[in-house]
Amino acid sequence: MTATTSQPITLEEFLKLPETKxxxxxxxxxxxxxxxxxxxxxxxxxxxxxxxxxITEEKKIAYAFPELRCTFNNRSIVPDVAVFQWNRIPFTADGEVPDDFKLHPDWTIEILSPEQKPNKVIGNILYCLQNGCQLGWFLDPDDSSVLVFLPQQQPELLKGSDRLPVLKGIELELTVEQVFGWLKMAL
Structure with a gap:
């Protein structure tokens, strides 16, 4: 992550800027x-x-959005995966997904990229938890580990056959090795 401004701007000013890739x-x-x-x-x-x-969409339990901008309190972040419980998705009057999500995710997942500083990424997970998020995962592909964050608890480092926690109501059983096993596509 690299800073792109030299002087602070307000959140309102930031939200008026065009999106970037x-x-x-x-x-x-x-x-x-x-x-x-x-x-x-x-x-x-x-x-x-x-x-x-x-597992979650058909039963209207939750939905996982990739790269969804979430703006809440005084931050506007884009988790790698933002999972929202179905009843918290701010659907429009027509039942469509809105463009703007002005609320925290229920479960935030971040995947460390080589150019990222871990503490900045973990800082976003902690900010989400401090503002109502129920679960955070921090995946490190270099050492095949997942640092799990739950509100009011110490983070837990999971590896290998450790089972990953998910949001209540989601019937999903995954181990750390299963998740990183997805990287082996040519076998």
Whole structure:
């Protein structure tokens, strides 16, 4: 992540700026550009969204959005995967998904990219938890580990056959090795 502004701007000013690719985030008065996703990142992000949505969408339990801008309190962030419980998705009057999500996700998933600083990414997960998020995952593809964050608890480092926690009501059983096993596509 690299800062793209030299002087602080307000959240309102930031939200008036055009979207960029890769996405910019607004954190503590600064605009910080996320790195462009690479192969491992994209694969894990896509599989996580697919697997979660296969279990949750039809039953209207939750939905996993890739790269969705979430603006709440004084930040505007773009988690790699933002999972919202169905009853919290702010549908329009026509029942469509809105463009703007001005609320925190229920479950935030971040996948570390080589160019990212871990503490900045973890800072976004912690901010989500401090503002109502129920679960955070921080995936590190380099050491095949997941740091799990739950409100009011110490983070837990999971590896190998450790089972990953999910949101209540989601019938999904995944281990860390299953998630990182998705990277092996040619076998």
């Amino acid at each position: 890769p996405a910019n985030e607004y954190i503590d008065g600064e605009i910080i550009q996320k790195p462009m996703p690479k192969g491992r990142h994209s694969r894990l992000q896509g599989k996580l969204c697919t697997v979660i949505n296969q």
